[in-house]
Amino acid sequence: MSSDRIVGNSVPRKEGRDKVTGRSQYVDDMVLPNMLFGATVRSRIPRGRIRKITFGSGIAWSEFAIVSAKDIPGKNCIALIGDDQPCLAHEVVNHPEEPILLLAHPDRYLLPQAVEAISIEYQPLPAIFTIEESERCSEIILGKDNIFKTYLIEKGAIDGIWEKAAYIVEGEYTTGAQEQLYIENNGMIAAFDASQGITVWGSLQCPYYIHKALMALCNLPAEKVRVVQMETGGAFGGKEEYPSMIAAHAALLAMKSGKPVKIIYDRMEDMAATTKRHPSRTRHRTAVSKDGKILGGEIDFTIDGGAYATLSSVVLSRGAIHAGGPYYWPSIRIRAKAVATNAPPHGAFRGFGAPQSLFAMERHMDRIAQQVGLSPVEIRRRNFLQPGQTTTTEQVVREPIDLSKLLDRALEVSDYHSKTKRFANENQNPTTKKGMGIASFLHGAGFTGSGERYLSSVVGVEGCADGTVRVLVSSTEFGQGTKTVLSQIAAEALGLPYEEVSLAQADTLEVPNSGPTVASRTVMVVGKLVQSAALGIRQTLLSSSLLRETYTAEEFRGACIEYVAAHGQFRSWSRYEPPADIFWDDEKYRGEAYAAFAWAVYIAEVTVDLTTYTVSVDDFVALQEVGKVLHPLLARGQIIGGVAQGIGFSLYEKVVWQNGRMQNGQMTNYIIPTSTDLPPIRVFFEELGNVHGAHGAKGIGELPMDGPAPAIINAASNALGVHFNSIPLLPEDIMDAATVTAQELGAESAGQVQSQ
Amino acid sequence: MTDTRESRSKDSISFVVNGDPKTVRAYPMERLLDVLRHELQLTGAKEGCGEGECGSCSVLMDGMLVNSCLIPVLQARGSNIVTIEGIAAGNTLHILQQTFLDHGGAQCGICTPGMILAAVHLLNRNPEPTLEEIREGLSGNLCRCTGYSQIIEAVAEASRRKAMA
Numbered sequence: 044m045s046s047d048r049i050v051g052n053s054v055p056r057k058e059g060r061d062k063v064t065g066r067s068q069y070v071d072d073m074v075l076p077n078m079l080f081g082a083t084v085r086s087r088i089p090r091g092r093i094r095k096i097t098f099g100s101g102i103a104w105s106e107f108a109i110v111s112a113k114d115i116p117g118k119n120c121i122a123l124i125g126d127d128q129p130c131l132a133h134e135v136v137n138h139p140e141e142p143i144l145l146l147a148h149p150d151r152y153l154l155p156q157a158v159e160a161i162s163i164e165y166q167p168l169p170a171i172f173t174i175e176e177s178e179r180c181s182e183i184i185l186g187k188d189n190i191f192k193t194y195l196i197e198k199g200a201i202d203g204i205w206e207k208a209a210y211i212v213e214g215e216y217t218t219g220a221q222e223q224l225y226i227e228n229n230g231m232i233a234a235f236d237a238s239q240g241i242t243v244w245g246s247l248q249c250p251y252y253i254h255k256a257l258m259a260l261c262n263l264p265a266e267k268v269r270v271v272q273m274e275t276g277g278a279f280g281g282k283e284e285y286p287s288m289i290a291a292h293a294a295l296l297a298m299k300s301g302k303p304v305k306i307i308y309d310r311m312e313d314m315a316a317t318t319k320r321h322p323s324r325t326r327h328r329t330a331v332s333k334d335g336k337i338l339g340g341e342i343d344f345t346i347d348g349g350a351y352a353t354l355s356s357v358v359l360s361r362g363a364i365h366a367g368g369p370y371y372w373p374s375i376r377i378r379a380k381a382v383a384t385n386a387p388p389h390g391a392f393r394g395f396g397a398p399q400s401l402f403a404m405e406r407h408m409d410r411i412a413q414q415v416g417l418s419p420v421e422i423r424r425r426n427f428l429q430p431g432q433t434t435t436t437e438q439v440v441r442e443p444i445d446l447s448k449l450l451d452r453a454l455e456v457s458d459y460h461s462k463t464k465r466f467a468n469e470n471q472n473p474t475t476k477k478g479m480g481i482a483s484f485l486h487g488a489g490f491t492g493s494g495e496r497y498l499s500s501v502v503g504v505e506g507c508a509d510g511t512v513r514v515l516v517s518s519t520e521f522g523q524g525t526k527t528v529l530s531q532i533a534a535e536a537l538g539l540p541y542e543e544v545s546l547a548q549a550d551t552l553e554v555p556n557s558g559p560t561v562a563s564r565t566v567m568v569v570g571k572l573v574q575s576a577a578l579g580i581r582q583t584l585l586s587s588s589l590l591r592e593t594y595t596a597e598e599f600r601g602a603c604i605e606y607v608a609a610h611g612q613f614r615s616w617s618r619y620e621p622p623a624d625i626f627w628d629d630e631k632y633r634g635e636a637y638a639a640f641a642w643a644v645y646i647a648e649v650t651v652d653l654t655t656y657t658v659s660v661d662d663f664v665a666l667q668e669v670g671k672v673l674h675p676l677l678a679r680g681q682i683i684g685g686v687a688q689g690i691g692f693s694l695y696e697k698v699v700w701q702n703g704r705m706q707n708g709q710m711t712n713y714i715i716p717t718s719t720d721l722p723p724i725r726v727f728f729e730e731l732g733n734v735h736g737a738h739g740a741k742g743i744g745e746l747p748m749d750g751p752a753p754a755i756i757n758a759a760s761n762a763l764g765v766h767f768n769s770i771p772l773l774p775e776d777i778m779d780a781a782t783v784t785a786q787e788l789g790a791e792s793a794g795q796v797q798s799q
Numbered sequence: 800m801t802d803t804r805e806s807r808s809k810d811s812i813s814f815v816v817n818g819d820p821k822t823v824r825a826y827p828m829e830r831l832l833d834v835l836r837h838e839l840q841l842t843g844a845k846e847g848c849g850e851g852e853c854g855s856c857s858v859l860m861d862g863m864l865v866n867s868c869l870i871p872v873l874q875a876r877g878s879n880i881v882t883i884e885g886i887a888a889g890n891t892l893h894i895l896q897q898t899f900l901d902h903g904g905a906q907c908g909i910c911t912p913g914m915i916l917a918a919v920h921l922l923n924r925n926p927e928p929t930l931e932e933i934r935e936g937l938s939g940n941l942c943r944c945t946g947y948s949q950i951i952e953a954v955a956e957a958s959r960r961k962a963m964a
Contacts, residue, residue, distance in 0.1 A: 055900060062908030063896040063915060065843020065883035072842035224943050226847045226855055227909040276845070276909025277943050310848045522907030522944045680903040680949055687946030710852035710941070718934045718947040 050535045050738050053676035057526040057545065058274070067274040070230040070246050071307050078232070079108065080151035081296045081306035084144035084161050085316065086136035089172070089385040089703040090184065091165035093134060093143065099160035107157060108300035110145040115295065117262030121287050122255050128351035128388065130260055130291045136165070137184065138350035138387045139704040140316040142288070147296040147304050170385035172703050174324050174347050177382040184350075185383035191348050192356040192381045194363050196435055196632045199374025204339040208330035212411045216327075216403035217769045218752070220347075220698040221320035221691070222705075223392050224715055225521075227276025229286060229317060230307035233293035240267025241294045246275045247286040249559035250517045254551050256287035257294055272549035275521035279688070280391030282521065283561055284353055285317045314708030318390025319698060321346040321358055321381075325366065325403030335415045335425050339374035342366045344400050348381040349388035355381040358389075360491050362396025364636045365749075367435040368404035369446055369485040370426040375435050386703040391561060393688065394748035397486055405482040405753030406768060409760065419481050419757065420459070424450060427483070436636045443731055444642050449666060450483060453644040456727060457664040462648065463761075470762065476651045477661075478762025482754035483644045487637030488742025489564040492627035495638070499619055501555040502572035504533055505547075506580050506613040510600030512537060512544045514573055515614070516557040518565045519549045523744055524677035525565055531673060532570045532737045536577035540596050555616070563742025566673060567639065570737035572617040579615030639741045643667035645686075645750035648722075649758040653781060656774035658694055658759050659722075665750065666727040670741035675728075678743055682726045685747025691715045693752040697771045814875050816841065817885025827873035831865075832856045834872045835882060843883035843912040847941070854940030857913035858882050864920040864939070883912035886919060895919060895957045904953035906944035914940045918954045927958055 061067040112119050112133040120126040132143045169182045177189045231245035240263050250270040257268045296304040329340035344366050348355035363379035412422035427446035466477040503515035514533050520526045530544040547553050557569050584590040589602035607613050627634035648662040665682050672678045695714045699706040707713045756767050765780045813822040823838045835841040847853035851866040858867045859881040886893040895918050905911040921936035933954045
């Protein structure tokens, strides 16, 4: 093959022109003839039995299509991993905002008052809202112990290490819920036709998740369910599983009314009802030698799953596997559990459990450093995983990774050493204090363990009748650049100009199941399959003598046209084959957890203002090794965007809960960073190469979510000399901590802090 | 979504959109955003929050940057409105549309129309803004994908290209 001409270059985004001209069609931009508008009647209490539903007066109810659980033709559940989440609550509700009834009407403006006019009487049941309440089992809301799932990861002989330890360091760390806050709210349109079945169009990440859910719900065979992705205005995991619920609702209303039905959530409904990042609590107990080497430790990682299982087991798995960070643990015991509470189910959000457990690990490393008397730099350097060593799941590190070298580069570009020295002097100034913080971490690309084997993804590449090439995948574009990068890979494989290749719309009628667009798997796993399917097209044209080994784009086009004219549809398929050397034990949670890891060192520089108690990030260095960078502009955009969300997670975004309901579900009081809140985010890629993905690319999408929170909170802790262990870290938390510290330090220093 | 029509009947309301005079029959308190999207099929303006926080419904009204979700259509009577559909010259992109493409300023694209109009408004007032002024000028428009850096670079580049043109 020719050298890389397209891969590695920042070619124009495929759908970019439509996006900058406003022509892109998102689901709310689509209108079907005779379309009705749908709305959802939801639970106002966290837990109870439904006793009576009353349709109030003053509404022409006969004009409405009304759907309840009794109208469901198949099974009343949103099929995902388990089938525990109802599509519509029947006798009981288990969380606020749980859907109970559906309404549709031609006039969208009549819906809010109709929803208001329905009153539901409940027999309330006791509810629980926190990890601790769930653990205490004061009220059992699930099974015998309120636990959805547990994992135990064990390596080495942990029980003998404590007496050998020079230091035993303990800590507890918590992270809050986080709203994905894609700017396009969730939405779906469904149409039903007895002969063709159900079609849904929507804002979504995973067409085949919805396909599976609608088959079970509507009791329809695969060929009578069609799912089409519209342009999707941000997702970040927030459109992984919940769109199945909205598609189900729109489908039921369409079946009942015989008309197309559009359901678009407004912001308040989206924030109140849909999934968020799992709140977490992590406890560390670590045995450390005199010279700062980790001997072993115990990690207890617990997440709040909300009221139904949804994806919590897999979020838990990823969080548990990442809990030990990029360090060598001779022995470790990780206990992980997901517990039930009466909140709306928590779900997928970029990072998927890893940002939670890595926040704890990286804060804890600074705690260890302090107790041992080493710097944050040195404690990490002494414990970094080396090639040939094993991870906590006993996966041998085969990549030629040199974390010390990444750390050195990050220290250099952030000017870490001279700044820490300077800040130590300047922090005598009592009104503002500056600090530097480091986070080193890893992120596994693709599904965990045997996940990719179970998915068994299929990808197609088509030579079209006009001689151009189409890539057929269920991988969706929602801003990351799926359409662009997969086109680059196919064009490169075929030796064609980028313009000759496009992606088919993600429509289950057209594209095979290449798995969900999650887990940083699209470029690495699906990209590799696209490459091999594209090579199949080339091979067919060569072996049918329509093309010679070297060809121009025009010759390829001609050969392709000729082939299609003679043989009809021209498609090449490729199915995922697990690498032979990958071993994973689902029972013991041991083995090759991921085909590849991305590695990173992030460094934050912050100022803490002791007048306003705010933290501002002044500089941010994001340095990573992600294998080959296929599209530098998009890759940089992914990292900066992820860091921005991480800054929000650390310092701004607090979900305020009351009885399981989000109280600040508006953009006015749930605060994400604006353009004035963010520092320059400086991105560096160190390419070491990797054999797994297309052209040696590894996953990139989730990585940048993992590092900002620990780097920033380490920096804030460094600035003030106070250990902060919870995020988000808001001004009131800093004020409390500064006040407590001041009191501990005595009257003299208290005067310094409090008088500001 | 609230019913903004009250009990009053529809009015005939005229304004200019992207250079074309338009007359719509609309309830006076209907949101300009809904009239643009539903009556005039100008779907480039998006609803992100419905309360003037996110800026994805931004349009220019008599040269001012407004959140069209907060403007009752009656208030737009007689005004000159520019939406994202109106800033390219035929097939030639506006310089900001081009620099957004070149610099990765659009990812998922949902904030892009509003963001570009905010940038048009900024450069109209201040053709050579500093990076700080760009950050300030775009701070009413939220983006969840980009972390803003590549948007800011796109605006700075448009300003440079304009200065050289």
